[in-house]
Amino acid sequence: MIYFDSHFHFDPEDDLNGVQTRMREAFAAAGGTAEDELLVASMGGGWQESLAARKFAHAWPNGVFSAGIHPGAAAKETVSPEEFRELLRDPACRAVGELGLDYFYQDGTRTRQLEVLETFLGMALEEKLPVILHCRDQENRFQAYEDMSCLTAAFTGAGGKAVVHCFTGTVPWAECFLAQGCLLGVTGIVTFNRAENVRQVAAMIPEDKLLAETDSPYLAPVPLRGQANTAGNLPIIIRKIAQIRQDTPDHIAEITARNAARFYGMN
Numbered sequence: 276m277i278y279f280d281s282h283f284h285f286d287p288e289d290d291l292n293g294v295q296t297r298m299r300e301a302f303a304a305a306g307g308t309a310e311d312e313l314l315v316a317s318m319g320g321g322w323q324e325s326l327a328a329r330k331f332a333h334a335w336p337n338g339v340f341s342a343g344i345h346p347g348a349a350a351k352e353t354v355s356p357e358e359f360r361e362l363l364r365d366p367a368c369r370a371v372g373e374l375g376l377d378y379f380y381q382d383g384t385r386t387r388q389l390e391v392l393e394t395f396l397g398m399a400l401e402e403k404l405p406v407i408l409h410c411r412d413q414e415n416r417f418q419a420y421e422d423m424s425c426l427t428a429a430f431t432g433a434g435g436k437a438v439v440h441c442f443t444g445t446v447p448w449a450e451c452f453l454a455q456g457c458l459l460g461v462t463g464i465v466t467f468n469r470a471e472n473v474r475q476v477a478a479m480i481p482e483d484k485l486l487a488e489t490d491s492p493y494l495a496p497v498p499l500r501g502q503a504n505t506a507g508n509l510p511i512i513i514r515k516i517a518q519i520r521q522d523t524p525d526h527i528a529e530i531t532a533r534n535a536a537r538f539y540g541m542n
């Protein structure tokens with residue numbers, strides 16, 4: 276069985292061997308066997324993290340990575356988007372991201388976030404790469420979703436491929452992005468008590484639009500909350516998605532791995 280964590284972060288300060296060892300140990304503890312394979316995509320959320328993502332991808336079997344600027348870093352990143360092109364042309368770089376809009380933590384930098392996002396969306400079309408999008412709003416306000424959906428409509432309309440990762444919006448917003456052709460990513464939030472909306476969305480995503488992700492080291496799933504998360508915990512999230520969709524974990528692992536491999540242009 277192949278498991279594919281479509282989205283995790285490798286901290287530039289972290290020790291590569293230590294992170295790999297923790298991933299393998301957690302994968303075994305979560306039920307992964309010696310015959311199972313764990314594929315991963317490491318995310319770039321700024322220049323330093325994009326370099327770290329590349330380093331990880333080059334060190335992991337069939338590893339892929341993305342390069343871009345996270346909305347939380349948009350106002351402070353000193354390297355310009357144009358300078359990311361050399362990273363985007365690395366053979367293991369298969370996506371632009373993590374990009375997006377965060378009006379929850381970073382409400383004061385909306386203009387800069389939108390500028391950075393639009394610049395990278397244009398570069399993604401030029402470089403023929405899919406994009407990984409982060410979208411977060413203040414509770415019960417959906418301006419970030421409205422702004423994002425205008426940009427994704429234009430992007431997918433121009434032939435671009437996108438995933439709205441760690442989707443925590445409502446079912447109607449999920450339907451909006453799905454109608455545009457976007458994929459949706461489901462993280463360990465799906466195991467949290469209060470996340471009924473995320474379970475509703477996880478139940479309705481069509482099979483060919485569903486990605487599974489840990490977003491580690493953030494968002495450790497129940498029963499590991501409070502610990503540092505790792506890509507090795509992916510089977511826990513897969514089992515929860517399977518339970519919600521009244522499906523088997525093997526089938527969810529299979530479809531999410533197939534979707535991630537297609538999204539990242541792998542065979």
Ligand SMILES: [Zn+2]
Nearest residue numbers: 282318373490
């Ligand atoms: Zn992330």
